[in-house]
Amino acid sequence: MPAPLPENPDALVYGYPRLPERWDAAVLLIDKPKGITSFDVIRRLRKLLRVRKIGHAGTLDPMATGLLICLIGRATRWMTHFMAQEKEYEGVMRLGEITPSYDAETEVVERRSWEHLTDADLERVRHQFVGEIVQQVPAYSAVKVKGKRLYEQARAGKAVERPSRRVQIYAFELLGRDGADVAFRVRCSKGTYIRSLVHDFGQALGCGAHLVELRRTRSGPYRVEQAWTLEALAEALQARTSSQPERKS
DSSP: OOOOOSSOGGEEOOOTTOOSSSSSEEEEEEEETTOOOHHHHHHHHHHHHHOOEESSSSSSOOTOEEEEHHHHHHEGGGGGHHHHHOOOEEEEEETTTEEEEETTOOOOOOOOOOOOOOOOHHHHHGGGEEEEEEEEOOSSOOOETTTEEEEHHHHHOOOOOOEEEEEEEEEEEEEEETTTEEEEEEETTTTOOOHHHHHHHHHHHOOOOEEEEEEEEEEETTTGGGGGGGGHHHHHHHHHHHSSSOOOO
8 A cells, every 4th residue: 555645745846946954755856867767866866865765756768858756765655646647758759760679779770761751641640649558568678577677688689578558648749840850749647658659650650660869848747847957956955065054063
C-alpha cells in the first residue's frame, strides 16, 4: 500500500527559485540535462543535498532532457502518486532511418525512402496512435527479463522476447516538418515509451523512423519551466551556505 499523501502535497513541491529549509520530506523539480542518466541526477543531488534517500518519478533516457520529479527523504513514500501522473513530451523524429534502440543512441542500421510521404500521409497514420495502444518494450531498455536487463542482452547480441504493455496516448500532435525531421508533441500515461511510439509510427508509414530529440515538458500539474537546473541549484545551495553566520567554537 502506498503511503497516504499529505493534506496539501503541493506545499512540499519545490521548483525554482524555492527551496525548503529542511530536506527530510521534499519534492524537487529538476530540469535534467542531455547526456546523463536519471540516476546520475540522483547521484548529484545526494552530493549537493547530503541526503542519501532520494528517488525519481519516471526515468528519462540519457538523450532526453526535461522535467524529472525527485523525491527526497520521507517524500519517497509518495512515489506512486507522482509516477501515475499524465506526462507530456515534445520531440523530433527522423523519417527513413531505423536504429536498434529506436533513438539516436545507436547507429542507423536501415534506410528507406521517405520523400514520397506528404503531410496528409503523416496525419492519416497519426490517428492510429491516439487512444489505448499496445507497445512492445524496446530491446534497449532497463526492463528485466529473467533477471537481466534488456539493454545488457541487446548489447551482447542476444535476441530476447520482449514484454508488451497497454498505454494511453491522450494526444499525438505533429507540430512541423523540416525534410525528414518531424517535430511532435505527446500527452500520455505512465509507462509510455516515446521512442517506441516513434518507431511504430515509422513502421506504419512504411519508411521507418527514430527519435533524435526528446524533452519532457510536464508531469501532472508541474511544468519544466518551474524546474531547477543542476547548476542553478548548486549555486543557490552554495549561496545559502555562504550567507549562514559562522558558528563560534
